[in-house]
Amino acid sequence: MFPNQWKKSINRYYREEQVVKAKKQRQKPNDYSEEEAQQVIDALSQETRKWRLLILGSMIGGFRRGELIGLEWHNVKFDEEKGLEVENNIPLTKDGKAIEKGPKTISSYRFADMPEWYMEELALYKKEWEQERKDLGSKWEGMDREFVFHNGLGKSYYYQHPSKWWKRFCKMHNIRYITFHGLRHSMGTLLIEDDDPNVDSLLKAIQERLGHSRKSTTEDIYVHITKKVKKRTDWQV
Structure with a gap:
C-alpha cells in the first residue's frame, strides 16, 4: 500500500497532467485555414x-454531422432557392436503430443556400441514388425514407x-x-474571403448558417476570424 502522501502526490500529478493536456488541446485550431481547406x-x-x-456539406454549408x-x-431545394433545409x-x-431528434435548438431549424456547382453535383448524385435504389429492389431497407447519404x-x-x-x-491524404x-467551423474561414469585411455582419451571417442560438457562441469560436477581419480592414484604411 502507498503511504497517503504518496497517493496525494500521484493524484496531484495526474490532475496537473490532465490540465496540461487540455490546454494543449485548446491550443490546436479545430478548423482549417484557406490553404488547408483547399x-x-x-x-x-x-x-x-x-x-x-x-x-463539403459540412465545410461549406456549416451542417452538423447528425x-x-x-x-x-425533400429537404433539398433545387429550384430558385438552391440549398438545404435542416x-x-x-x-x-x-x-442498431437511429435515434432521430429535431435540430439542436430552435435556431438550428434553418435553410442554407449552397453554391450552384454544389447543387449541380448533388443533382447528378440524386440520379445515381435513384438508380442504386432501383438496382437494390427488395434489398432496399430504407422503406419510404429517402436519406440522401444512406x-x-x-x-x-x-x-x-x-x-x-x-x-x-x-490519414490517407496526409491532411492535418x-x-x-471542426469541419463546419472551417466554413467561417472560407466565407471571410468573399463576405463583407464588417465584423458584425460577418458573424451574423455565420451565426445564422451554423444555427447558433446565441451570437456569443459564434464570437467565442471565431475570435481568430474577427482578428483577421480587423487586420484586413485596418490595412485597407
Whole structure:
C-alpha cells in the first residue's frame, strides 16, 4: 500500500497532467485555414461523389454531422432557392436503430443556400441514388425514407460512421486532422474571403448558417476570424 502522501502526490500529478493536456488541446485550431481547406477539397476530388458532397456539406454549408445523416431528399431545394433545409438530426444510434431528434435548438431549424456547382453535383448524385435504389429492389431497407447519404441499403448511417471515415481520409491524404465537428467551423474561414469585411455582419451571417442560438457562441469560436477581419480592414484604411 502507498503511504497517503504518496497517493496525494500521484493524484496531484495526474490532475496537473490532465490540465496540461487540455490546454494543449485548446491550443490546436479545430478548423482549417484557406490553404488547408483547399488541400481537403483537392483530396476529395479522388473520392466518391457521395462522400465528397457530405464532407463539403459540412465545410461549406456549416451542417452538423447528425444534420447531414438525417437529411432527406425533400429537404433539398433545387429550384430558385438552391440549398438545404435542416429539420432533422440523428445524434446517436442505439441497438442498431437511429435515434432521430429535431435540430439542436430552435435556431438550428434553418435553410442554407449552397453554391450552384454544389447543387449541380448533388443533382447528378440524386440520379445515381435513384438508380442504386432501383438496382437494390427488395434489398432496399430504407422503406419510404429517402436519406440522401444512406448506408448503401437505404438506412441512415451509424451516427459515428462519417467521423471514422473522415479520420481515415485525413490519414490517407496526409491532411492535418481536425474533428468532423471542426469541419463546419472551417466554413467561417472560407466565407471571410468573399463576405463583407464588417465584423458584425460577418458573424451574423455565420451565426445564422451554423444555427447558433446565441451570437456569443459564434464570437467565442471565431475570435481568430474577427482578428483577421480587423487586420484586413485596418490595412485597407
